Every structure is written in C-alpha cells, then in structure tokens.
Amino acid sequence: MSKGTTEIGYVNRNDQEVIRRTDEPGTDHMQKVYVLRCRPCGAEYGANGSDIHIRLCPSCAGGRPGLAYAA
Numbered sequence: 494m495s496k497g498t499t500e501i502g503y504v505n506r507n508d509q510e511v512i513r514r515t516d517e518p519g520t521d522h523m524q525k526v527y528v529l530r531c532r533p534c535g536a537e538y539g540a541n542g543s544d545i546h547i548r549l550c551p552s553c554a555g556g557r558p559g560l561a562y563a564a
Contacts (some may be wrong), residue, residue, distance in 0.1 A: 498545045499527060507556075508532040509548050515539070515562045526562045 496503040503511045507528045517526040519541035526539040531550035538559025540548050549556030 500561060503545065504532065504545050505548060507547075507549050507554065509545070511545060512537070514542075517560070517562045519543075520560060526560045528560075528562060552556045 494498070499511065499514065500512065501511055507540035508531065510532055511527055512530045513528045515526045515528065519526050521541040521543045524541040527542055527545060528537055528544065529540050529548060530537045531542050531553060534550060534553040536550055536553055537540040540560060551558050
C-alpha cells in the first residue's frame with residue numbers, strides 16, 4: 494500500500510520527503526503547510542499539502558521558495 498502525499502515519510506518523484514505537518518495556513522485554498530526535507534541536500538522547507546507531489550528543492554533543484562512555518 495502506498496502512502497498518501499501528506500503522510501509523514503511520503504517521498505515524491507523528486508526525492509522530497511514529508512517530515513511533518515504544521516498548523517500554519519498554506520497559500521492554496523484550505524491547505525496547511527507541511528515541512529519537506531530534500532533527501533539529496535538535506536534542506537527543509539514548507540509546502541502546501543496540495544503541492545507535495547510536484548515539489549522541487551528550492552536549495553539544490555531550482556524549486557520555488559518554501560512557505561514560512563514555525564520551527
């Protein structure tokens with residue numbers, strides 16, 4: 494059984510892993526911010542739950558800047 498895109502541990506096709514959900518509001522309708530970690534470089538950044546499946550790392554892969562979240 495595969496993990497849903499917002500489940501902790503989900504890894505997208507660009508090697509970005511979901512490490513936690515926040516209570517911060519996202520920028521897409523009714524979304525929350527999730528924290529992703531780039532497995533190749535280790536960068537952590539925020540993303541809307543709806544974007545997880547297509548996110549690219551903003552540090553090493555030219556992805557959009559991450560969303561703000563409380564540490």
